[in-house]
Amino acid sequence: MSAGMVYGVGLGPGDPELMSVKADRLVRGAKHVAFFRKSGRYGQARRLVDGMLRNDAAEVAMEYPVTTEIPLSDPRYNQILSDFYTESTARVLELVRAGEDVIVLCEGDPFFYGSFMHLYTRLKETVPVEVVPGITGMSAAWTATGAPITWGDDVLSVLMGTHTEDELARQMGCADALVVMKLGRTLDKVRRALRVAGRYDDAWLIENAAMPEQSVMRLSETEGRVAPYFSIVVVHGQGRRP
């Protein structure tokens, strides 16, 4: 019996119609789907394929052992996550070695942040893995604002809210167009950094882009708001426009 394949499939930002034709085909035909989720949750990647799976599709839910309970700086954090990814890899490998194809469901694009890559690096030397790119959450976010993110020769920087305020402000001063992700509890720090960089009044906050509950607000009009982790802040470039 020959081994199966792993497909790391980008599902796009949230709207099932923004899945690629290839992702749609792979998901609908899957006998085995695997996905990451927070313990006790249904899982955002899993939700994106609701109503698309075969009735007999088997599901491998890979549940994060920790997320925010232990600080990133704690050495246990890395070790616990490393063990988790090793164990998740073993679960996928067992199926693949038994000849099965496994579709790993990935929000957005599999190689652009996210968890899939930790599985990918552990699998790729052992079994064939194909990666299917997807529309990123940031594309859906800037589309939702109704204005292009970059023009002409604009420099775009993608930043994480987890950086220090000083580092954020420095980076924000370097680029023309900005995307800031990993918000949630970091949002007030991101606000301060945007003010230091002189970009606060031009920033937008997008929540749940490409989903029915999508909201788009000027960031300056959301003081005190508790934004979900998957919110995105966008500052548009102002480059050459004939």
Place this chain on the structure above:
Amino acid sequence: MSAGMVYGVGLGPGDPELMSVKADRLVRGAKHVAFFRKSGRYGQARRLVDGMLRNDAAEVAMEYPVTTEIPLSDPRYNQILSDFYTESTARVLELVRAGEDVIVLCEGDPFFYGSFMHLYTRLKETVPVEVVPGITGMSAAWTATGAPITWGDDVLSVLMGTHTEDELARQMGCADALVVMKLGRTLDKVRRALRVAGRYDDAWLIENAAMPEQSVMRLSETEGRVAPYFSIVVVHGQGRRP
């Protein structure tokens, strides 16, 4: 009679299967498609929908009056392009006012660089315009390298080869992961800037990502190569990986 709609549709990076389900549906149903192309060429956006259009679909080819013949710094450049976009807008508007929907074909993502936005800003106050995001060429490029572009808290910067060498080198020193577009005749300058920033040996050159003629090479192994304009240089981030 009510006016029609304009759809700015991201077609993704090149593989028709990487078009979104929504783009696929809109393209196959279109009565009118409009697209930009170089004078005398078939057009890359048009090529992406080969075999997908209805037999009776009408095509509006919008042909750039100049591209590289006049330098960007020449004031005539902006004026000629501005007139061209105004005239292209009028061609689309005429159809929309006659009640027709017009699908504007866009490579990659419509709001991420590209020409569609110049049509969009001229249309959006007058007629309804819906923008459908797409998978970017850069996503296809990093997917082609077989390695994730960003991990953990990596900063990603997207740069244009049209910047000065000094500015490129400065930007390349600011970010963890890099994407450089608009290459072609700027490639040697980009090589020098990458060397100054100490990133040259880690850079990859991807040509025709997600297309049958796709090629992926270490940039350092392509000295003297004439890369097509739509090549992309990628330097992967090396962030946290449990």
